[in-house]
Amino acid sequence: MTLKDPICAIATPLGKGAIGVVRLSGEGALEVASRVWRGKDPRKLKGGRFTLGEVVDPETGEVLDQALLLVFRAPRSYTGEDACEFHTHGSMAVLRRVLEALVKAGARLAGPGEFTFRAYMNGKLDLAQAEAVLALVEAEGDLARRQALRSLEGSFSRKIAALEDRLLSLLAHIQALLDYPEEGVEPLEARRVIGEVLEEVEALLAQARSSRLAQRGARLALIGAPNAGKSSLLNALLGYERALVSPIPGTTRDYLEAPLELFGIPLVAVDTAGIRDTLDPLERAGVERALRIAEEADLVLYVADRSAPRPSLPPLPPRTLKAATKADLPPLWEDAEFIPVSSVTGEGLGQLKEAIREAFLGRGEGEYLLSERQIEALHQARERLLEAKNLPEDLMGLALEEALKALASLRGRKEVSEEVVARVFQNFCVGK
Template sequence: MRSLRDPICAIATPPGKAAIGVVRLSGEGALEVAARVFRGKDPRRLPGGRFTLGEVVDPKTGEAIDQALLLVFRAPRSYTGEDAAEFQTHGSPAVLRRVLEALVQAGARVAGPGEFTLRAYLNGRMDLAQAEAVLALVEAEGDLARRQALRGVSGALSERIRRLADRLLDLLAHVQALLDYPEEGVEPHRAEGVIREVLEEVQALLASSRAGRLAQKGARLALIGAPNAGKSSLLNALLGYERALVSPVPGTTRDYLEAPLELFGIPLVAVDTAGVRDTEDPVERAGVERALRIAEEADLVLYVADRSKPRPEPPPLPWERTLKVATKADLPPLWEDPEYLAVSSRTGEGLWALKEAIRKRLLGEASEAVWLLSERQVEALERAKAHLEEALGAPEDLMGLSLEEAVGALNALLGLEVGEEVVERVFRNFCVGK
């Protein structure tokens, strides 16, 4: 691994033209590097948190590159815990590229992916779970993912994990005392009570992992039903605008149509599919087969049936992840079924209840307090869960070993005593400049 103390630099704003661009600089000697490329007040003499206006210049020729605001941070009160500076220039790609080149000529090197956050972790500014939350916040596409990632950055998940680890360490100390001094220690049934309480919290966190994944990565919502069941109208109603063509002619939709949608902060891709029925038309039959494949691959299926017409025979669907929807609730019904949510795309009746049902089916009963944000966190908690289950009912000596392993798994989630390969796995997905 390359040095993690030398000055590094990177463009921190996305590619493309913008009013403002930011170039970051951090590390030992960062302010000396900044002084070589900045014409104005000497960055080395500025207190932390102070802005100054000047020019970024070529360190070899003195040619002005751009006007810039320079913000200085003093260690340890910076994102990385090191001396750092940010140059706020015009957002031209040419300007940002030249500023970066100037910093490299002045003695910095271009940062690797996530190296600023890696230094923050190594310098004790955050733990590994918080670092993963930084990545989740950068990648958040929906408001729910943003809120969860921000909780992670603030340390809410880390604090909960620390509390669990502390409870197990206290218990481990008592169990060890019971082994060393039989007349002291904790009663076995009390030990089991603590283990069960911690295990329950671990299981609750694990139950949030699917919700966290869907909030972060999004979900696919497939609309399936017979021709003219109201799928396209329902899609338009969910979107709030006309995306799908609506026609009384059966078989209008012969292929699938996708549209992005956000419900309660969850990013979705809603898929309107061809009407499912027996047909001799080879094109329509291909559309029906594709619709059923889409249903199999979707995170949630809406089976749509028109209750103003005779009840259709449902197609084979993954019913464990299917919501049943009865459309055209504004018309007199020919059938009713309490398993179906009655909705009118024309009047909006039942639409809110349907959206709420979609949210519950996707997120389950997961509380919004704290969610797991990565597969690494899930793996660590799965190990902790397995060791806690081993500890239940075990003799004191074996219970102590299992508790030690459970604490180790919880600490690994926070990045304590983990190997270099784990740290590299976390940071390899970061963008350069973060």
Template sequence: MSLSLKDPICAIATPPGKGAIGVVRLSGEGALEVASRVWRGKDPRRLPGGRFTLGEVVDPETGEALDQALLLVFRAPRSYTGEDACEFQTHGSPAVLRRVLEALVKAGARLARPGEFTLRAYLNGKLDLAQAEAVLALVEAEGDLARRQALRSLEGSFSRKIAALEDRLLSLLAHIQALLDYPEEGVEAHRAEAVLREVLGEIEGLLAQARSSRLAQKGARLALIGAPNAGKSSLLNALLGYERALVSPIPGTTRDYLEAPLELFGIPLLAVDTAGIRETSDPLERAGVERALRIAEEADLVLYVADRAAPRPPLPPLPARALKVATKADLPPLWEDPGFLPVSSLTGEGLAALKEAIREALLGREGGEYLLSERQIEALHRARERLLEAQDLPEDLMGLALEEALQALASLRGRRQVSEEVVARVFQNFCVGK
């Protein structure tokens, strides 16, 4: 992917399929000239930025009217890409959008590559690399947590935090250089230890959000396990807020697993109700038990469910990420255990506390402030490793390690020299039109 592209590009910016409105984007040097060749109405070249006009999109070769549309003009540098740009808001028929796109190509534009509009925004200084990644994360957000975290990065909060860390390390480098160049001036030594400790703490705090970033982007699998008739299906229904699983007083009726999507605290979850775990001679039920144990091993979080209004079953081995839930809290208990969260699926008692415990088990006490990509996590790890090396060096030898840590941090924002390979990696998963 060339990093010096200026020619006019076009793409459909709305999802495939039929809709009331479709949007075709055009941007680049000469974009308004191209637009004027396909537009019947007020000349786009004479319109001020930020102005809508009503007209028709036409075939530039035959003059055939393709659709009645709105045209929105943007003037450089006040556009998404920083270039002259416009949007054609047409009817959302696939046939209309296809013909409009063909007309723009005939008029001198070329088809945009995936992510090329946002790439140009980056190259023209409208976004840094971290903000560009946030654009993709925001487009792909499936839960509200991912949406909030991506928007925070798009607004520049993550970039400002990284810039502040870079400034501290640059100041430390300048201090070390002064110490080496002017030893007779009495420059204060032993400043590095405190700065490195503080910057490392900030980086480790960001890396602690890696798990929450993955969960916010990809969701989590929540497995409900326990003995037959422990109340798993009822608890699943209570978490969902509607009847998804059949509830029966007959033990062993759930012989396979049942999945249902839900969202808690903005996290997309896939809840899995499993067969009751017990010794059985029934081969079908035994297969269900084995599958339930496998699902528990693979889940991001396990809810072990036990009926406190019945004799207490033996506690099976549980994975590290497990919460213990005592159901039927509305009935007199036959046993109590402070390690279990009491919940009534019938009355809702304890349900809010259980949801909060699920959130904390998945995200930690603070949750995640930023949505970190795998590339960003790798760069933060590189910076951390270099700073740990610097801690073990005397101040007059730590300059190279600090430089490498700074380069890793700078790659997050892309404000210093970043290889074309890194930039291509950032934009490779974007959709055409963004």
């Protein structure tokens, strides 16, 4: 695969949209563009400017759409190459023909992630930033967006670079110590430096949980006795009437799922059948499902009606929050473990949401969105640092080098194998 030939792809989702974008990048991209463009000559346009014109079939001259053309000139583009974007109408009919026209004009269809791969190869982004691009494209909730953006902006990479730097000068010191012992190099505080780097690596690793949560989301199951107010509470949390509510116990039979984003965490809230002994085979099947869903959920919200006699607790998994519903009615019981809420007045909902946030994120959300690859590399670095820390100074070199290599692989520097890079980019969609 040549790395500079002009490549093209549809960059917007396939479907109907007001606008669709077709991207083109590579050596000779503006030449290719000029063959499908009727309007101002793209080769003569300044970078960063839009121009209005028509996209044409280069073989027949047929006009395919009216469009805006945005030109970028190397190295001031996403890929670092000459590039342009055709902003056309967003139907597949238009986009497909525009793409075809570009291929006829000499461009090649881009592979998944090829634009970002070029950006990486041309030094526009490091590997961690490229992964952040992928994470932003795939962000399911605001937490993932916030975290990925911080990585894309380079603050994660800078932090890693600083750690690499410290290890590198430590290695240089140790080398000097080996080479010129008689020079009496100052006794190095190697262990202190390693300890500090280790601390930072561990602080990053502590964000793995929140990264996974932000990317994969979590399941929140509402369980409790019939009529406890589970479905009402689900609706109150969602802010719309999703589940059927009635004063008849046993209203919810099958379980019901609804997406619920809380504090940027993409949750799936699951409403379940009220748990009770029953002879009705359908209801009993529902109860069995409810218990299984509770078991499999990332967090259980146990719901009990405070205006009715206190029910006996079903078996609850360790990750359970408790809510006492119908707080607007006179209470028949109190329990400090239960957060009082009312789906009618909204009382206590804020507190409940806060408790859910706390259960998932603890004291704070992670700063960065770590990919599995990054978590793995950080683990490697941690292990090697721990190893180095327990060796005499003149023997720590090798372990330190390994730790440095692991850290450097985060940004894609130093001997990151092609395989690793390929693995990062294979997750991309075409057009990014």
